[in-house]
Amino acid sequence: MTLAIIGGTGLENLAGSLEHREQKTVTTPFGDAWLTKGELDGSPLIFLARHGLTHATAPHNINYRANMRALKDEGVTNIMAAAAVGSVKNEIKPGDFVVIDQFIDFTKNRAATYSTDGEPLYHTDMTEPYDGGLRRLLMTAADAKGVSLRRGGTYVCTEGPRFETAAEIRMFQTLGGDVVGMTGVPEVVLAAELQMPYAALCIVTNYAAGLAGHGLTYEECADEMERRQATLMDVFMSAAKAGKLL
Numbered sequence: 001m002t003l004a005i006i007g008g009t010g011l012e013n014l015a016g017s018l019e020h021r022e023q024k025t026v027t028t029p030f031g032d033a034w035l036t037k038g039e040l041d042g043s044p045l046i047f048l049a050r051h052g053l054t055h056a057t058a059p060h061n062i063n064y065r066a067n068m069r070a071l072k073d074e075g076v077t078n079i080m081a082a083a084a085v086g087s088v089k090n091e092i093k094p095g096d097f098v099v100i101d102q103f104i105d106f107t108k109n110r111a112a113t114y115s116t117d118g119e120p121l122y123h124t125d126m127t128e129p130y131d132g133g134l135r136r137l138l139m140t141a142a143d144a145k146g147v148s149l150r151r152g153g154t155y156v157c158t159e160g161p162r163f164e165t166a167a168e169i170r171m172f173q174t175l176g177g178d179v180v181g182m183t184g185v186p187e188v189v190l191a192a193e194l195q196m197p198y199a200a201l202c203i204v205t206n207y208a209a210g211l212a213g214h215g216l217t218y219e220e221c222a223d224e225m226e227r228r229q230a231t232l233m234d235v236f237m238s239a240a241k242a243g244k245l246l
């Protein structure tokens with residue numbers, strides 16, 4: 001298999017630790033994507049920086065179609081992604097890790113499919129959007145490293161880049177949401193359309209609006225991400241090494 005790891009903020013060092021690495025711009029019919037190709041313990045690994053080369057692309061402007069198509073064109077067979085999230089529930093705390101197993105889509109304005117009016121037309125099954133084998137890989141890696149994590153959770157994806165209102169978060173609670181983020185959809189959907197099994201490990205960077213007891217700032221999220229960065233990278237490296245046995 002050829003594994004890709006998709007990271008937002010906090011996983012840049014992973015790309016830097018690949019052997020024989022090469023930074024590459026991949027041009028697709030949907031636009032360009034930037035990735036690092038290399039090897040980990042002799043197996044191919046591709047790191048894709050979701051927010052682009054300079055981390056400047058906002059969640060609602062990310063070119064998800066170019067990113068996923070570039071991975072497919074580079075021969076990727078499996079994807080593990082990291083995502084920063086806010087917690088919608090008191091018992092899920094900043095600093096926690098969650099291997100999500102469902103999503104609810106509240107995005108509004110994104111190119112969310114490769115379907116066209118002719119071919120291809122995808123009505124993709126999303127009953128279980130996250131791959132069971134890859135989820136187990138992430139959970140086993142965390143267990144082996146002594147990192148506790150939640151085994152399952154529903155990810156609510158918002159359009160961003162603004163944070164939510166307190167009322168929106170109360171609504172997400174009643175809908176069964178566990179965590180809220182801005183980048184998980186349509187990434188997982190597009191991966192499915194291109195038949196690349198996908199799993200995501202979320203890092204809780206903050207309590208969501210109304211639970212925090214104060215207004216939210218991006219800095220608060222970035223600080224928590226920084227605190228968990230080394231552990232996050234450890235879990236991904238360990239899962240990737242185990243994954244080559246798949």
Ligand code: HPA
Pocket residue numbers: 084085086087158163164180181182205206207208209216221
């Ligand atoms: N809301 C949406 N996205 C996020 C949050 C949040 O509270 N924290 C990190 N990403």
